[in-house]
Amino acid sequence: MLGATGCVGRCVSALAREGHEVLAVARRGGPAVAEHLFAGLDVAAVPPAELARLLTGHRVRAVVNVTGGWGTTEEEMRYAHITLVDRLLRALALMDDRPRLVHVGSVHEYGPVPEPLSIGEDLPPRPTTMYARTKLAGSELVLDAARAGRVDALVLRAVNVCGPRTTRASFLGRSPACCGPPTRRTRVTLRLADARRDFVDVRDLAEAVVLALAAPATGRVVNIGRGEATSMRELVDLLAAAAALPPDALRIEDGPIDSKGGNWTLADIGLAGRLLGWKRRIPLAEAMRATWEVPAD
Numbered sequence: 693m694l695g696a697t698g699c700v701g702r703c704v705s706a707l708a709r710e711g712h713e714v715l716a717v718a719r720r721g722g723p724a725v726a727e728h729l730f731a732g733l734d735v736a737a738v739p740p741a742e743l744a745r746l747l748t749g750h751r752v753r754a755v756v757n758v759t760g761g762w763g764t765t766e767e768e769m770r771y772a773h774i775t776l777v778d779r780l781l782r783a784l785a786l787m788d789d790r791p792r793l794v795h796v797g798s799v800h801e802y803g804p805v806p807e808p809l810s811i812g813e814d815l816p817p818r819p820t821t822m823y824a825r826t827k828l829a830g831s832e833l834v835l836d837a838a839r840a841g842r843v844d845a846l847v848l849r850a851v852n853v854c855g856p857r858t859t860r861a862s863f864l865g866r867s868p869a870c871c872g873p874p875t876r877r878t879r880v881t882l883r884l885a886d887a888r889r890d891f892v893d894v895r896d897l898a899e900a901v902v903l904a905l906a907a908p909a910t911g912r913v914v915n916i917g918r919g920e921a922t923s924m925r926e927l928v929d930l931l932a933a934a935a936a937l938p939p940d941a942l943r944i945e946d947g948p949i950d951s952k953g954g955n956w957t958l959a960d961i962g963l964a965g966r967l968l969g970w971k972r973r974i975p976l977a978e979a980m981r982a983t984w985e986v987p988a989d
Contacts (some may be wrong), residue, residue, distance in 0.1 A: 693717060694780070695759035696725050699865075699988065700796060701858045703898035707756075715750050718865045720989075727868070728844050735759065736776035739792055747791065754792040754905050755784070762823065762861035769826040778832040781837050792833065793845035794904045799917065801849060802952030803829040807888070808921075809930035811851075812960040813913045814830065815867075831913070838911035846904045848897075849916035851959050854927075854979045855893040856986035864891075864983055865928065882944045884926060887955035888921040893979040903968040917959030919974050930980035 695701040696716030702724040707714050719734045731746055747755070757780060761772035777795070779983035784790050802811050803818040819825045829848045838845040860866035902918045925944065932942050964970045 694755065694757045696728070697722050698758060699853060699855075699859045700894055702857055703894055706895070706898035706902050710822040712754075714932060715747075715752060717746075726978050727918075736771055738779070740779050740782035741786060741787045743779065744786040747783065748787055748789075752791050754794070754903070755780070756901055756903075757795045758794065760796075760798075762859070766822050767828075768831075770821050771827040773830040774833070777833045781833060781843060784843050786826055790985075791845055792905060794836075794900065795831060795833040795834045795845060795847045795850045797847050797913075797961055798824065798827045799849050799915065799957055800850045807956040808958070809956075809960050810919075811915065813915055813963055815951060816983055819861070820866075835911055835913070844910045846907060846911075847913045848900055848904060848911060848916050849913055849959075850897050850900075851890040851892050851893050851915075851957060853897060854891045854983050855895055855974070856982045857988045858894070858983050860988045861922075864931070864980075865988055880932075880937065880941055883943060883945045884924045884928060885955060886924075886946065888922055888958075889955075890917040890919070890957045890959045891927065891976065891979070892917050892972060893974040893982070896974050899973070900964060900968060902968045903970050907934055907968050909967055912967070914964050914967060915959040916964055917941070917957075917960050917961050918976070919959060920976075921956060921958040921962040922976065924974075926932060927976075927980065930977050931984055933977075934981040934984040938945040 693701055693714055694717045697718040697720065714728040717733050718727045721732055722729050735743060747942045763769050763772060764843050799811065800817050801817050801819055801824055801958050803824060805811055817828050834845050834847055836841040854864050855917055862865050897916055
């Protein structure tokens, strides 16, 4: 598991429950990986041969790449989303017994789409933001390698992620810190875009990763989401209910917010069901409760 201490990577327990022995790889360790083998490593910085030796030495049969970042510069984005993937693919090419690769990309790779379009895997990607362009470049490296037979790999394009330890780089991840413990004097003002977006609980995404490891397919893109477009106001109302905020405590302002994607996302998740046997299970209200109760470190 590459990126094992991040929001998605922390769900390595889903792999362990299915009997996988997990090698957790991240730049820094922590309680989230205390029960697993751990290697402190910046994958984008090490020579491919060193990474190959690590994977070979631990007899790694499958690699899950959930690394990435929400950097503020193009250099940071390229390092996290392109350089790292290139180093990983070069490392896998050096191995005699190459592991299967599941690479988690982003729905933002498709770029903005008009409402009410449902985003299918056949939609030509046209990303417009720096984040989305670099994420797409990394995913395309994986797909090109798989289609050329150099690696056995699937790319999962995940929608916006919520649930436990949602990254504070996202709007939902920042919201619990903004609200704080509720009291009768609590007053919270949030600025919301007039947007409807698809969200998936990180635990459902982790289950999709588990199923993708064994799926009889390679060189494919598979969307992972709820298959529903939910208004930002509804999400915030669910978050406020989970926080037990007083009825008059929440004040909503309309206005633009910083976003890595467009105002509308709705993933067609039919292929995930047909190819992986996957379906989302966690209700949105439960996902918002976990977002509130288990914030990012």
